[in-house]
Amino acid sequence: MELTFDRLTKQFQNKIAVDRFSYTMTGGVYGLLGANGAGKTTLMRMLCTVLKPTGGEILYNGSTIERMGVAYRDILGYLPQNFGYYPDFSARDFMLYMASLKGIPGHAAKRRADELLHMVGLSDVAREKVGSFSGGMKQRLGIAQAVLNDPKILVLDEPTAGLDPKERIRFRNLISDLSQDKIVVLSTHIVSDVEYISDQIVMMKKGRLILSGSPAELTENAAGLVWTLTVPGSQVRLYEADFYICNLRHMGDMAELRIVSEEKPAPTAQSVPANLEDLFLYHFADELERSNTHPKGGAQQ
Amino acid sequence: MKQNLKKELKQLYSDVPPIPDSRKMAVLMAQARSKAPALPRESSLLWFIRTQIRFVNRKFLLVQFLLICLYGFLTTAVLQDNDAFLLLVPFAPIAVLLGTGEFSRSFYCNMTELEFPSRFSLTQILLARLLITAVIDMLSLSSMLLFTAMKTYLTFGSLILYGLVPSLLAAAGALFLINRSRDGDSRYYVSAYCITLSAIGAISLTAWPAWYNGAATAVWLLVLAVSAMAFAAEVYKMLRDCSGWLESAKLQ
Numbered sequence: 206m207e208l209t210f211d212r213l214t215k216q217f218q219n220k221i222a223v224d225r226f227s228y229t230m231t232g233g234v235y236g237l238l239g240a241n242g243a244g245k246t247t248l249m250r251m252l253c254t255v256l257k258p259t260g261g262e263i264l265y266n267g268s269t270i271e272r273m274g275v276a277y278r279d280i281l282g283y284l285p286q287n288f289g290y291y292p293d294f295s296a297r298d299f300m301l302y303m304a305s306l307k308g309i310p311g312h313a314a315k316r317r318a319d320e321l322l323h324m325v326g327l328s329d330v331a332r333e334k335v336g337s338f339s340g341g342m343k344q345r346l347g348i349a350q351a352v353l354n355d356p357k358i359l360v361l362d363e364p365t366a367g368l369d370p371k372e373r374i375r376f377r378n379l380i381s382d383l384s385q386d387k388i389v390v391l392s393t394h395i396v397s398d399v400e401y402i403s404d405q406i407v408m409m410k411k412g413r414l415i416l417s418g419s420p421a422e423l424t425e426n427a428a429g430l431v432w433t434l435t436v437p438g439s440q441v442r443l444y445e446a447d448f449y450i451c452n453l454r455h456m457g458d459m460a461e462l463r464i465v466s467e468e469k470p471a472p473t474a475q476s477v478p479a480n481l482e483d484l485f486l487y488h489f490a491d492e493l494e495r496s497n498t499h500p501k502g503g504a505q506q
Numbered sequence: 507m508k509q510n511l512k513k514e515l516k517q518l519y520s521d522v523p524p525i526p527d528s529r530k531m532a533v534l535m536a537q538a539r540s541k542a543p544a545l546p547r548e549s550s551l552l553w554f555i556r557t558q559i560r561f562v563n564r565k566f567l568l569v570q571f572l573l574i575c576l577y578g579f580l581t582t583a584v585l586q587d588n589d590a591f592l593l594l595v596p597f598a599p600i601a602v603l604l605g606t607g608e609f610s611r612s613f614y615c616n617m618t619e620l621e622f623p624s625r626f627s628l629t630q631i632l633l634a635r636l637l638i639t640a641v642i643d644m645l646s647l648s649s650m651l652l653f654t655a656m657k658t659y660l661t662f663g664s665l666i667l668y669g670l671v672p673s674l675l676a677a678a679g680a681l682f683l684i685n686r687s688r689d690g691d692s693r694y695y696v697s698a699y700c701i702t703l704s705a706i707g708a709i710s711l712t713a714w715p716a717w718y719n720g721a722a723t724a725v726w727l728l729v730l731a732v733s734a735m736a737f738a739a740e741v742y743k744m745l746r747d748c749s750g751w752l753e754s755a756k757l758q
Contacts, residue, residue, distance in 0.1 A: 289616030305557040306624035308547040
């Protein structure tokens with residue numbers, strides 16, 4: 206089982222959303238990490254044959270997915286970022302409808318729909334209208350429909366967006382359970398979502414692949430980038446102006462700063478092991494700044 | 507005695523099962539999973555169209571039924587004999603409006619991205635819905651024609667013309683609008699268009715009675731041909747646009 210992206214490119218008029226993206230995935234969970242607008246959704250849409258690449262190709266076990274056609278869509282499960290629902294459908298109707306699109310006939314569809322609704326904890330509300338569901342329930346229903354056909358490739362675009370912490374943990378566990386014998390591609394801009402469940406992390410910036418590896422490998426390679434420093438509260442602003450501060454803790458008159466910097470920010474600063482969040486800030490601070498009004502305050506967020 | 511006990515204990519120890527080997531267990535699980543029966547799959551378009559009937563919105567069917575009932579009541583109980591055909595022209599676009607809402611709901615319910623990468627393509631989904639809604643609309647129109655035929659002096663041929671032309675004009679215009687605005691707003695445009703068409707039809711009966719003279723039949727036939735061609739062209743455009751990639755639909 207091998208999924209290869211070969212110089213995949215997508216251009217929208219004057220904007221290059223995905224720029225010569227090359228990568229190979231085998232089994233496991235792949236976390237696609239990047240700031241908003243990094244090209245994650247476009248990449249996933251091309252992976253799901255929703256968008257046509259401008260250049261390059263995607264190969265599954267050596268065959269282009271375009272040529273595989275229905276055979277590829279049969280092994281694909283997809284949860285888009287913003288998916289709708291028919292307001293007159295109950296959760297079970299929705300599952301049966303999606304099963305019909307995937308070509309699963311009557312009895313098998315009913316059995317599979319009930320089984321999956323039970324698995325995602327929606328069997329009690331299976332006959333209720335989807336319109337009355339909370340965001341978390343809709344996302345769980347979304348993932349249930351994505352695995353209806355027991356896909357080999359499961360693509361989940363921002364599956365935890367808008368979920369409360371409890372729902373996010375539940376969702377992460379669900380994805381871990383489902384990931385056996387599959388390639389699960391999961392996109393998010395929430396670092397903690399991928400940190401725990403991803404076997405490999407793929408970082409994208411401005412449509413390009415900038416970094417990939419296991420969470421441990423990535424954080425090991427970032428050794429010497431993260432520092433902690435205790436300074437008087439009045440000096441915090443000075444450090445904020447010069448460095449990216451990923452954590453700030455006030456302790457009376459003093460403040461403890463966690464700084465991401467290639468250079469030692471102060472003689473008293475101590476190097477500490479990096480985590481994925483630090484690495485994310487290191488690579489995407491400029492983009493986070495652009496999307497926030499405060500120049501460095503954005504980086505903290 | 508002690509020797510025997512030792513012997514028995516030794517025997518018991520030797521019978522203890524080996525410690526689970528996680529690697530072997532993983533292999534066993536993988537083998538078990540591979541033995542699990544694969545999900546059965548259907549690929550016939552006929553099967554697909556048949557299954558889609560059960561997913562037709564019941565409210566749509568109910569409203570269509572109520573529309574026919576209202577039409578039947580007004581035609582048979584309220585209107586005078588010769589005025590019975592007056593309702594046909596304004597009612598036909600409303601029946602089409604209901605059908606169009608059902609047909610194009612993938613777009614305004616934001617379901618296209620979810621429906622697209624399936625075994626049955628978006629083209630096949632739309633085709634199935636188009637067939638189902640067209641049959642329902644034709645049944646509604648036929649019922650209206652039958653009600654009207656019972657009470658009017660007009661020939662059945664003229665009635666078919668007065669029923670089909672507004673229906674096809676409504677359907678072609680609605681598809682034209684949907685093809686150019688495949689999002690939630692399309693239903694508002696389509697509603698506005700069909701209601702306007704219905705209003706024009708209603709007004710024309712009193713404001714421009716010459717439209718319904720025998721001499722105007724040639725014009726009606728011409729409009730029928732043009733609207734039928736426009737309808738066919740818009741259906742073709744929609745199916746073609748949704749066949750390959752979803753570039754043409756607005757994705758959120």
